[in-house]
Amino acid sequence: MVPYIRKMAVDQKHWLEEKTVRDGIALCQTIPGATAMQMTAYVGLRARGVAGAAVSFIGFGLPAFLFMMILSALYARAYALPAVVSIFNGLQAIVVALVANATLSFGRTSIKNWKNIINMIIAASLFGLKISPILVIIIAAFLGMILYDKQSPSPVVGITKKAHAPKSLFLILLVTAVGFVAFYFLDRKLFDLATLMFRIDLFAFGGGFASVPLMFHEVVEARQWLDGPTLLNGIALGQVTPGPIVITATFIGYLLKGPLGGVIATICIFLPSFMIVVGIVPYFDRLRSSPYFKKVITGILCSFVGLLLTVTIRFALDIPWDVPRFLLSGAAFVALILKADILWVVLIGTGISLIVL
Numbered sequence: 001m002v003p004y005i006r007k008m009a010v011d012q013k014h015w016l017e018e019k020t021v022r023d024g025i026a027l028c029q030t031i032p033g034a035t036a037m038q039m040t041a042y043v044g045l046r047a048r049g050v051a052g053a054a055v056s057f058i059g060f061g062l063p064a065f066l067f068m069m070i071l072s073a074l075y076a077r078a079y080a081l082p083a084v085v086s087i088f089n090g091l092q093a094i095v096v097a098l099v100a101n102a103t104l105s106f107g108r109t110s111i112k113n114w115k116n117i118i119n120m121i122i123a124a125s126l127f128g129l130k131i132s133p134i135l136v137i138i139i140a141a142f143l144g145m146i147l148y149d150k151q152s153p154s155p156v157v158g159i160t161k162k163a164h165a166p167k168s169l170f171l172i173l174l175v176t177a178v179g180f181v182a183f184y185f186l187d188r189k190l191f192d193l194a195t196l197m198f199r200i201d202l203f204a205f206g207g208g209f210a211s212v213p214l215m216f217h218e219v220v221e222a223r224q225w226l227d228g229p230t231l232l233n234g235i236a237l238g239q240v241t242p243g244p245i246v247i248t249a250t251f252i253g254y255l256l257k258g259p260l261g262g263v264i265a266t267i268c269i270f271l272p273s274f275m276i277v278v279g280i281v282p283y284f285d286r287l288r289s290s291p292y293f294k295k296v297i298t299g300i301l302c303s304f305v306g307l308l309l310t311v312t313i314r315f316a317l318d319i320p321w322d323v324p325r326f327l328l329s330g331a332a333f334v335a336l337i338l339k340a341d342i343l344w345v346v347l348i349g350t351g352i353s354l355i356v357l
Contacts, residue, residue: 001036001039002025002028002035002036002039005036005039005040005043006021006025009021009043009047015043015046015047016043016046016047020046021043023284024039024042024043024046025039027042027277027280027281027284028042028277029207030284030297031205031273031276031277031280032201032202032203032204032205032210032272032273032276033201033204033208033270033272033273033276033277034204034207034208034211034244034245034246034270034273035207035208036060036208036244037057037060037061037243037244037270037273037274038273038274038276038277040056040057040059040060041053041054041056041057041273041274041277041278042277042281043056044056044057045277045278045281050168050169050278053274053277053278054274057270057274060243061243061247061266061270063241063242063243064238064241064242064243064244064247065243065247065250065266067240067241067242067243068237068238068241068243068247068248068250068251068254068262068266069250069254069259069262071237071240071241071251072234072237072250072251072254072255072262073254073259075233075237075251075255076254076255079233083354086353086354086357087350087353087354087357088229088232088233088236088353089325089353089357090324090325090328090349090350090352090353090354090356090357091232091233091236091346091349091350091353092229092232092233092236092315092318092319092325093319093321093325093326093328093329093332093349094236094328094329094332094345094346094349095232095235095236095239095315096232096312096315096316096319096329097329097330097332097333097336098235098239098332098336098342098345099209099212099235099308099311099312099315100312100333101333101336101337102209102212102308103305103308103309103312104337106209106301106304106305106308107120107305109301110298110301110302110304110305111302111305115147115148116298116302118143118147119140119143119144119147119299119302119303119306120302120303120305120306120309121306122139122140122143122303122306123136123139123140123302123303123304123305123306123307124305124306124307124309124310125306126139127213127217127306127307127310127311128310130217130221132217132222133203133213133214133217133307134199134203134214136303136306136307137203137205137300137303137304139303140299140300140302140303141296141299141300142299143299144295144296144297144298144299144300144302145292145295145296145299147299148295148298148299168278169275169278169279172271172274172275172278173275176271176275179194180194180195183264187257189256189257190257190260190261190264192223193252193253193256193257193261193264193265193268194264194265194267194268195268196218196219196223196268197249197253197264197265197268197269198268198269198271198272200214200215200218200246200249200269201246201268201269201270201271201272201273202272204246205297205300205301205304207244208244208245208246209245209308210304210307210308211245211246211269212235212245212308212311213304213307213308213310213311215231215248215249215252216228216231216311216314216315219231219252225252225255225256226252226255227318228314228315228318229318229319230255231248231252232315232318232319233251234248234251234252234255235248236346237251238251239342239343239346240343240346240347246269246270247266249265249266249268249269250262250265250266252265253265253266324356324357325357328349328352328353328356332345332349
């Protein structure tokens with residue numbers, strides 16, 4: 001999605017210069033959260049200030065949210081029907097292929113030497129022992145400081161303080177804090193849902209797929225709100241929406257607390273990304289100039305390869321494998337490696353599942 005955003009902002013609308021967009025891509029690939037969502041906020045911020053960032057961010061995420069709310073409502077009412085069971089029997093196998101492909105993609109970009117491999121193995125082992133992935137990420141950051149040689153800072157990218165709006169950011173933080181307090185006293189489960197999704201987005205370095213291990217641990221293992229196969233179904237539904245994989249949060253919220261839960265989970269899974277973009281733009285040059293910054297980020301990204309590898313294995317263990325599922329998952333994995341569009345992989349897999357499974 002990022003190349004389409006660049007084309008619209010630079011070539012079609014002439015809102016930003018090419019260099020400014022490249023600076024934004026560097027920023028959004030470094031900070032936690034869904035990269036494409038953050039790029040829309042960045043474009044809006046640079047073009048029209050905080051208000052522009054807000055409408056861009058909401059406009060980009062709204063279609064996926066509406067689709068996911070509808071799909072979640074349908075799932076809640078029809079998940080036990082034979083045809084629906086057949087479809088999700090196949091889609092669960094496809095999601096295993098999808099997460100495995102994400103693991104491979106992360107590995108290709110993050111694992112470059114034996115130190116990266118050590119970091120990855122430690123992260124996978126700790127997560128395999130059911131250590132909180134947030135703690136695993138923190139350990140990986142410290143390992144990055146210890147294992148990697150001192151790296152030269154990245155060049156200054158030229159982001160100025162023009163887009164900074166401290167008053168607006170303070171107001172957003174204040175409203176968020178008031179909302180959390182209200183949920184705490186009015187509905188403790190909504191409070192837990194909101195804070196969990198907020199925390200997941202804060203630690204999802206490397207893009208939307210980085211949220212999958214965090215969601216799996218917190219929703220399935222720690223809180224047991226959903227079982228593994230149901231979360232797999234939610235991820236599968238998310239892949240037929242025009243949005244990032246973290247839109248699965250809408251599905252989780254809807255199943256837990258109905259439409260209100262879907263709305264709250266969606267807001268809280270995206271809000272940290274928005275606040276980070278608005279707040280960090282003026283200071284990104286200074287951050288990149290730190291000699292320790294790249295070491296920490298490298299360690300964190302390597303840990304996500306290990307986390308995704310462990311999640312792939314756990315998802316696979318939740319599936320009663322047979323020949324049709326194995327062939328479907330294998331075909332999906334090959335198609336994804338060959339750069340097939342995820343939407344087509346999911347839609348074709350749905351049709352095959354309905355017929356074969």
